[in-house]
Amino acid sequence: MTRILGHSRSTRTVTGRTTPTRRIREAISSLSSASWTATVAEDAPDRPEPPPDPLAGLGPDALLDLRGRIDAHLPALKLTDLNLETEIVIQYQQAKALLGRVIASDTVPTNQKAQVANSCTAILDQLSKMQIRLYSSERFKAIEQVLIKALRTLPTATQEQFFVDYERLHAEET
Numbered sequence: 001m002t003r004i005l006g007h008s009r010s011t012r013t014v015t016g017r018t019t020p021t022r023r024i025r026e027a028i029s030s031l032s033s034a035s036w037t038a039t040v041a042e043d044a045p046d047r048p049e050p051p052p053d054p055l056a057g058l059g060p061d062a063l064l065d066l067r068g069r070i071d072a073h074l075p076a077l078k079l080t081d082l083n084l085e086t087e088i089v090i091q092y093q094q095a096k097a098l099l100g101r102v103i104a105s106d107t108v109p110t111n112q113k114a115q116v117a118n119s120c121t122a123i124l125d126q127l128s129k130m131q132i133r134l135y136s137s138e139r140f141k142a143i144e145q146v147l148i149k150a151l152r153t154l155p156t157a158t159q160e161q162f163f164v165d166y167e168r169l170h171a172e173e174t
Helices: 020-030 033-043 060-071 084-104 110-151 156-173
Strands: 002-004 007-009
Touching: 084 110, 110 156
Parallel strands: none
Antiparallel strands: 002 007
């Protein structure tokens, strides 16, 4: 048995004793919903009613129109809505401008200047990795196009077997 804020608290036991949890459940089940609601309403502090929902009377077309207008003012919510290349280039330009201001300032401590320089370096690292992935992806697409042209010169059965094997390989990767 545990003492919490002066009240004993125990769990249900095998001995058949009535525990606080069981007593609470029995008390709640003995109350009718009307008397329970009345008790809760009497105990609740006076609160002003919330204002009516201004969107309640609008139809689906009007709500969709409003949502489109609101979404136009919000930042991107999905990764597909972002142009990561543009975003990282903008971040680099901002960091580079900040680095120029910080380096020129005599009041900025050296450790903060180093932090800004490290941020610029990290962004450049991300840009170089992105360029390498883009180059690899573009090169792979070009190789695929050459392969497809070469496959068209082969008999149909050979083409079909290649694509079956290619799809199986792709399925194993994912």
